[in-house]
Amino acid sequence: MKALITGISGQDGSYLAELLLSKGYEVHxxxxxxxxxxxxxxxxxxxxVKDQVTLHPGSIEAFPSINQIVEKVQPDExxxxxxxxxxxxxxxxxxxxxxxxxxxxxxxxxIIKKLAPKCKFYFAGSSELFGRVSSYPQNENTPFHPRxxxxxxxxxxxxxxxxxxxxxxxxxxNGILYNHESVRRGYEFVTxxxxxxxxxxxxGISQELLLGNLEAKRDWGYAPDYVRAMWLMMQxxxxxxxxxxxxxxxxxREVCEIAFNYLGLDYHKYVKVDPKFFRPSEDVPLVGxxxxxxxxxxxxxxxxxxxxxxxxxxxxxxxxx
Numbered sequence: 001m002k003a004l005i006t007g008i009s010g011q012d013g014s015y016l017a018e019l020l021l022s023k024g025y026e027v028h029x030x031x032x033x034x035x036x037x038x039x040x041x042x043x044x045x046x047x048x049v050k051d052q053v054t055l056h057p058g059s060i061e062a063f064p065s066i067n068q069i070v071e072k073v074q075p076d077e078x079x080x081x082x083x084x085x086x087x088x089x090x091x092x093x094x095x096x097x098x099x100x101x102x103x104x105x106x107x108x109x110x111i112i113k114k115l116a117p118k119c120k121f122y123f124a125g126s127s128e129l130f131g132r133v134s135s136y137p138q139n140e141n142t143p144f145h146p147r148x149x150x151x152x153x154x155x156x157x158x159x160x161x162x163x164x165x166x167x168x169x170x171x172x173x174n175g176i177l178y179n180h181e182s183v184r185r186g187y188e189f190v191t192x193x194x195x196x197x198x199x200x201x202x203x204g205i206s207q208e209l210l211l212g213n214l215e216a217k218r219d220w221g222y223a224p225d226y227v228r229a230m231w232l233m234m235q236x237x238x239x240x241x242x243x244x245x246x247x248x249x250x251x252x253r254e255v256c257e258i259a260f261n262y263l264g265l266d267y268h269k270y271v272k273v274d275p276k277f278f279r280p281s282e283d284v285p286l287v288g289x290x291x292x293x294x295x296x297x298x299x300x301x302x303x304x305x306x307x308x309x310x311x312x313x314x315x316x317x318x319x320x321x
Contacts, residue, residue, distance in 0.1 A: 094149040133286065
């Protein structure tokens with residue numbers, strides 16, 4: 001089996017590459033040319049398997065580039081994970097986000113339809129599809145109401161995937177994944193900001209940690225668990241869409257408590273609330289109902305929330321030391 005992963009150098013892409021290799025796949029990944037020029041910084045997440053995968057320089061926004069890669073690889077499965085993924089509510093970078101996330105997804109679907117019509121396609125959706133919800137938990141039938149440029153582009157990618165599945169009889173499925181974390185998560189995301197900040201305070205590198213709303217709630221899972229769900233979706237006889245979530249809500253404050261307590265520190269002394277980090281308030285929380293995935297895929301999350309935060313914290317400590 002041959003798999004093509006866009007965004008292979010990211011958190012999910014790197015874990016997916018490892019999973020597929022363990023199952024005997026021939027793994028190919030699309031990376032930006034600039035990443036190949038600075039592999040130590042840009043490709044550190046796949047450092048352990050870099051010699052076992054084939055990397056192709058290309059841009060999902062450039063049709064000829066992806067066309068050439070798909071024609072050469074002829075994949076059996078394509079996991080489309082590449083996207084401008086940081087959620088901004090200011091719309092400062094909306095044109096770049098729309099170009100990458102919408103045009104990139106459309107390019108790949110059109111090329112697979114033309115050059116590898118039997119290839120199974122996975123689109124990385126997001127809980128940001130739901131946006132401002134009126135009920136919880138959310139499942140596959142919950143209406144979308146995205147309220148960020150990122151969420152809007154993910155909704156567009158979702159419907160593009162459905163369109164190619166319905167109109168061209170392609171095996172194309174959407175994974176609607178809620179927040180998922182790991183040691184490979186970017187530092188701009190709040191869980192990593194907290195573990196990194198707590199580790200820096202413990203080691204005397206900094207004295208305080210600035211955060212937004214400590215009562216903000218999220219359904220946080222473990223990235224390797226969620227990547228396993230992606231693969232399971234692609235092994236089904238028929239393509240369907242699935243919500244992947246833990247179904248449990250945790251506050252930013254809880255993450256602070258776990259991280260600082262683990263280090264023997266009182267977070268009240270170091271965490272300062274800064275209004276500039278506040279996001280639009282949520283009257284109804286984003287929390288997922290993954291019953292369908294549990295029943296049809298036999299999937300369930302395995303890593304406990306506290307263990308996950310402590311694992312990330314240990315990584316940050318060792319790295320900083």
